[in-house]
Amino acid sequence: xxxxxxxxxxxxxxxxxxxxxxxxxxxxxxxxxxxxxxxxxxxxxxxxxxxxxxxxxxxxxxxxxxxxxxxxxxxxxxxxxxxxxxxxxxxxxxxxxxxxxxxxxxxxxxxxxxxxxxxxxxxxxxxxxxxxxxxxxxxxxxxxxxxxxxxxxxxxxxxxxxxxxxxxxxxxxxxxxxxxxxxxxxxxxxxxxxxxxxxxxxxxxxxxxxxxxxxxxxxxxxxxxxxxxxxxxxxxxxxxxxxxxxxxxxxxxxxxxxxxxxxxxxxxxxxxxxxxxxxxxxxxxxxxxxxxxxxxxxxxxxxxxxxxxxxxxx
Amino acid sequence: xxxxxxxxxxxxxxxxxxxxxxxxxxxxxxxxxxxxxxxxxxxxxxxxxxxxxxxxxxxxxxxxxxxxxxxxxxxxxxxxxxxxxxxxxxxxxxxxxxxxxxxxxxxxxxxxxxxxxxxxxxxxxxxxxxxxxxxxxxxxxxxxxxxxxxxxxxxxxxxxxxxxxxxxxxxxxxxxxxxxxxxxxxxxxxxxxxxxxxxxxxxxxxxxxxxxxxxxxxxxxxxxxxxxxxxxxxxxxxxxxxxxxxxxxxxxxxxxxxxxxxxxxxxxxxxxxxxxxxxxxxxxxxxxxxxxxxxxxxxxxxxxxxxxxxxxxxxxxxxxxxxxxxxxxxxxxxxxxxxxxxxxxxxxxxxxxxxxxxxxxxx
Numbered sequence: 001x002x003x004x005x006x007x008x009x010x011x012x013x014x015x016x017x018x019x020x021x022x023x024x025x026x027x028x029x030x031x032x033x034x035x036x037x038x039x040x041x042x043x044x045x046x047x048x049x050x051x052x053x054x055x056x057x058x059x060x061x062x063x064x065x066x067x068x069x070x071x072x073x074x075x076x077x078x079x080x081x082x083x084x085x086x087x088x089x090x091x092x093x094x095x096x097x098x099x100x101x102x103x104x105x106x107x108x109x110x111x112x113x114x115x116x117x118x119x120x121x122x123x124x125x126x127x128x129x130x131x132x133x134x135x136x137x138x139x140x141x142x143x144x145x146x147x148x149x150x151x152x153x154x155x156x157x158x159x160x161x162x163x164x165x166x167x168x169x170x171x172x173x174x175x176x177x178x179x180x181x182x183x184x185x186x187x188x189x190x191x192x193x194x195x196x197x198x199x200x201x202x203x204x205x206x207x208x209x210x211x212x213x214x215x216x217x218x219x220x221x222x223x224x225x226x227x228x229x230x231x232x233x234x235x236x237x238x239x240x241x242x243x244x245x246x247x248x249x250x251x252x253x254x255x256x257x258x259x260x261x262x263x264x265x266x267x268x269x270x271x272x273x274x275x276x277x278x279x280x281x282x283x284x285x286x287x288x289x290x291x292x293x294x295x296x297x298x299x300x301x302x303x304x305x306x307x308x309x310x311x312x313x314x
Numbered sequence: 315x316x317x318x319x320x321x322x323x324x325x326x327x328x329x330x331x332x333x334x335x336x337x338x339x340x341x342x343x344x345x346x347x348x349x350x351x352x353x354x355x356x357x358x359x360x361x362x363x364x365x366x367x368x369x370x371x372x373x374x375x376x377x378x379x380x381x382x383x384x385x386x387x388x389x390x391x392x393x394x395x396x397x398x399x400x401x402x403x404x405x406x407x408x409x410x411x412x413x414x415x416x417x418x419x420x421x422x423x424x425x426x427x428x429x430x431x432x433x434x435x436x437x438x439x440x441x442x443x444x445x446x447x448x449x450x451x452x453x454x455x456x457x458x459x460x461x462x463x464x465x466x467x468x469x470x471x472x473x474x475x476x477x478x479x480x481x482x483x484x485x486x487x488x489x490x491x492x493x494x495x496x497x498x499x500x501x502x503x504x505x506x507x508x509x510x511x512x513x514x515x516x517x518x519x520x521x522x523x524x525x526x527x528x529x530x531x532x533x534x535x536x537x538x539x540x541x542x543x544x545x546x547x548x549x550x551x552x553x554x555x556x557x558x559x560x561x562x563x564x565x566x567x568x569x570x571x572x573x574x575x576x577x578x579x580x581x582x583x584x585x586x587x588x589x590x591x592x593x594x595x596x597x598x599x600x601x602x603x604x605x606x607x608x609x610x611x612x613x614x615x616x617x618x619x620x621x622x623x624x625x626x627x628x629x630x631x632x633x634x635x636x637x638x639x640x641x642x643x644x645x646x647x648x649x650x651x652x653x654x655x656x657x658x659x660x661x662x663x664x665x666x667x668x669x670x671x672x673x674x675x676x677x
Contacts, residue, residue, distance in 0.1 A: 036461070038402075078649065088652035091400050091461055092603055095596060096648040103641030108352070110636060216636060224469060231462055273481065279473035282466040286452070289463065294456035307461070 007136055009252060014144055015210065017248030019044070019202040019219070021147045023226035024233070024240055025154050026072075026198025031230055032158065033191035034171035034305030038094030039079050040199050041223025042101020047072035047200025048207040049105040052214045055117040064117070064208055065143070065201060072200020073193045075101055080192040084185050087309040098223065106216045116212045141209045143201065150198075155237035167191060171303035174310045184310050199223065225251075228285040234292050235302060253277040319660040329658045334604050334611070337650035338364075338618060341643055359633045363625030363643060375510040376624045377617065379582055382519035383408070383574035385616030387598035389526050390570025392607040394563035396530075397543040401564055403449065403464025404571040405595025406471035407442035411572025412579040413475060414441025416494055416586055420483060424498045431501050435576045442572015443565045445471065450564035454557040460564065472591055479586055493587035503581035515577030519616070526609035539563070571595055597623075600648045619644060 023040050030037050037043075050071025055064030079097045082088040120141050122129035128138035158164040169177040170187045178184050206218045229247055233240035257274035292301060342360050349356030367373040387404050394401045401407075415434040422430040448467055452458035480492035488495065503513040530536035542549040542559045550556065574594065579586060601619050605611030626640025 038465075082649060082653055086653050086656050088655060091402060092599060092648060093652055095402065095599055096645045096652070099596065099600075099641045100645030100649070103638045103643075103645065106636040106638040107642065110634070216638065221469070224465070228462075228466055228469075273477050275473035275477040275480075278476075279470045282469045286448075286458075286463050286466050290452055290456055290458050293452075293458040302459070 004132070007132070010136060011139070012255070013245065013248045013252045014140060016251045017244045018141075018144050018147050018209075019205040019222055020226045020229055020247060021241065021244040022143070022150070022202035022205065023199040023223060024229040024244055025147070025150050025237075026195035026202070027226060027230045028233070028235065028237065028240055029154065029158075029167070029198075030191045030195030031235060031306055032171045032303055033167050033188045034174060034303050034308065034310070035083065035188050035192055036090050036094065036307040037076065037079055037097070037192060037195055038091060038227065039076065039097025039101065040195075040226050041219060041221065042098035042105075043072045043075050043196045043199035044101075044203030044206075044219045044223045044226075045105040045217065046075040046101045047197075047203035048218060049108050049112075049214065050200065051204030052117060052207040053108065053112060055208060056112060056115055059118050061118060061120045061208055065204055068200040068204030068208075069197035070200070072198070072203065073196040075104075076192050076196025076199075077189075079196075080189050083309070084188055084192075087311065090307050090309070102217060109214045109216060112214050115214070117208065119208065119212050141205070143205050143209055146201070151237060151241045158237065168303075171305055174305050174308075175312075178310070178312055184312075188310075199226070202226065225281055228281055231302075232281070232285045232288045234288065247281045250277050250280045253280075318663045318665055319656070320663050322659055322661050325658045326661075329654070330606055333654035333657060334606060334615070334651055337604070337647050337654060340650050341646040344646060345643055354635060355633055359629050359635060359639075362629040362632050363622055363640060365625075366628045367621045367624040373624055373628070375507075375512050376627075377620045378512050378516045380623045381616045381620035382515045382581075383578050383594045384598050384601050384619050385519040385613055386515075386522060386574040386577070387571045387595055388601035388605060388612040388616060389522055389609055390567040391598055391602045392605070392609065392612055393526075393530075393539055394567045395543075395602055396607050397539045397559050397563045398546075399453075399560055399563040399567075400461045401446060401449065401464050401567040402461055402599060403446070403466075403468045403595070404567060404598055405591055405593065406464070406468030407445045407568040407571035408575035408578075408595045409468075409471040409475050409591050410445040411438035411442035411575030412586055412590060413478060413575075414438050414444075414572065415576035415579050416478075416483065419497060419501050419580075420494075422501075426498075426501050428500075431503070431580065434501065434580060435573065438572045438576020438579075439569045440572065442575060443569040445572070446564040446568020450561050453564075454560050460560075464564075468595070475586065475590060476588060479588065483586075485585070491587070494585050496585045497580065501580065502584055503577065511582070513577075513581030515574075515581040518573075518577065520613070523609040523613040526612075530609060535562070571598075597644060600644050603648055603651050618647075 023044055027037065027040055047068040051064040051068030054067030055061050058064070075097065078100070079093050082093045083090050122139065123142050124138040128134045130139070158168060166177065166182050167187055170182065170184050174184045203219055207214055225247060229240060229243050233243045254274045254277035257272060257277055342364055345360045346356035349359045367377050387408060391401060391404055415438040418434045418437040419426065419430065445467060446464070449460040449463040452463055453460045476492070479494055483494050485493055485495035503515055506512045506514065506517060530539070538549070538554045538559060541552060542554055542556065546556070583590065597619055601612055601615045604618065605615035622640045622643050626637050629635050629639065630637050
């Protein structure tokens with residue numbers, strides 16, 4: 001294997017990982033507050049189209065990313081109002097959000113099909129960003145670095161800040177949090193909005209970074225992988241990062257097994273059908289969830305209030 | 315004026331029936347407003363999506379054929395949902411049902427007759443139930459969340475399908491296109507009305523709701539499902555086994571989804587390709603909710619959803635909106651029905667502003 005091949009592979013894996021890492025971090029915060037939002041795929045698509053439309057109108061990808069975050073967060077509010085205000089079933093509401101986001105993004109996208117939007121320039125000087133070796137560190141879209149910065153920030157937020165502590169308390173025991181005066185509903189609104197914004201940015205990675213064009217359903221089910229990722233990680237930030245890259249690696253193996261006959265050959269990988277690799281993230285998630293559920297000593301557990309509506313006794 | 319919610323002593327039957335109807339009407343109304351706002355002829359779009367399939371008799375066969383799998387899957391899911399078991403992997407169980415049926419068909423060869431066809435349908439039920447047995451086993455053995463496992467397994471099933479139709483089961487005469495060979499005439503479901511696409515599966519979808527209605531309202535099993543869902547503690551005292559209920563709920567849900575997959579394969583599509591999973595398993599969740607988890611309700615709601623599917627295709631050609639736009643309407647119906655759930659158990663009271671103000675005035 002040539003160094004060029006290895007560098008190209010790493011660049012591909014990082015590209016595959018970034019959207020699920022972004023959406024996964026958002027969903028992690030949402031789930032930590034005790035809310036299961038299955039609408040990730042819909043929110044990603046709403047973010048993808050919002051980011052694309054704003055960039056197409058303003059010719060500024062930075063504004064586009066803000067638009068993507070806003071689009072994702074706004075669509076998540078539909079879910080939040082139903083779930084938090086009207087105590088609707090979280091599973092059904094989340095699924096409805098996924099279907100809704102898929103449909104609405106397709107509809108909005110019709111008049112933007114075929115347009116090409118300006119892409120991010122490199123945030124590092126070309127000497128580094130275009131260098132065949134250094135581009136491994138400096139040659140990515142700003143969203144890649146944003147995702148990586150958000151990992152320690154999320155971990156720090158959850159572990160070391162007061163707000164993070166309240167968020168976890170709300171997710172672990174909503175009634176206690178309520179009785180000592182915290183607004184369970186308020187915290188969950190914020191957590192759902194953050195989840196929506198991050199999913200939106202993750203979706204924008206497809207419409208603004210991978211291709212500068214819009215295509216219907218372009219996130220291609222990655223929202224569901226992001227959802228799996230949070231479970232696979234056992235609701236831990238560090239494991240989420242590792243899991244995201246592991247899933248990214250599996251997705252790369254899938255692409256590689258599909259492209260049989262192109263580029264260098266890795267007989268071991270190509271002997272196994274690409275579908276095997278494509279199914280792996282989901283299979284691994286079921287296995288991880290089983291391990292988490294069957295024994296308490298794997299250092300991870302689902303937030304105790306996950307998916308349950310909060311009904312104050314007063 | 316202030317709005318207050320008061321808990322009803324008995325759930326309101328009127329609201330139970332009125333809210334799904336109101337949800338459909340509200341969806342149509344909001345649809346007109348939203349579409350007009352984004353510069354599409356909203357009235358035309360809503361008429362085409364909700365009314366054209368009903369008014370144009372040549373669309374009836376499409377509606378019936380689309381309603382069949384939705385009704386059958388929703389019937390099974392309603393049982394689970396009533397027992398508070400959340401199987402959201404019906405799409406995967408539907409795929410496995412079709413694959414099991416195809417496997418039996420391929421093993422029997424092209425000479426099979428009605429007996430093979432019946433065997434294929436039964437294999438479909440077994441395949442769907444087997445796929446649902448995984449979440450059931452994990453849930454009963456280690457209390458693994460069935461929502462997440464059934465969803466994950468759906469995506470695994472797509473890859474199983476992709477592998478089979480692109481590899482061992484690929485049609486040798488299919489120009490390298492990943493699909494199974496079309497079923498021979500003798501292994502396809504009979505057509506009910508000559509010259510239409512309405513197959514035997516539609517009749518099954520019309521009969522099953524009544525079977526389920528009898529099962530749910532007249533049998534001990536139906537009682538057990540309802541008690542476990544609404545009063546788990548009472549169910550335990552009454553001697554109903556929670557694990558048995560989980561197994562039954564998931565196996566029936568999976569079996570019905572598998573049956574729907576086998577019927578769709580043998581009655582409608584006749585070959586399996588990568589486009590086979592078309593979202594019926596997810597839309598059936600909307601059907602179950604819109605039908606209020608009642609078998610007869612599912613029958614009606616299945617037709618409503620099928621109308622929007624067919625209408626979406628109509629609107630695609632008349633007002634040039636993408637096919638997936640029908641999803642916006644389907645999701646809106648579900649949003650409204652979920653939002654209105656609260657009206658069944660609570661009464662909305664409007665408290666005049668005067669009393670509220672008089673106390674505040676002194677502060």
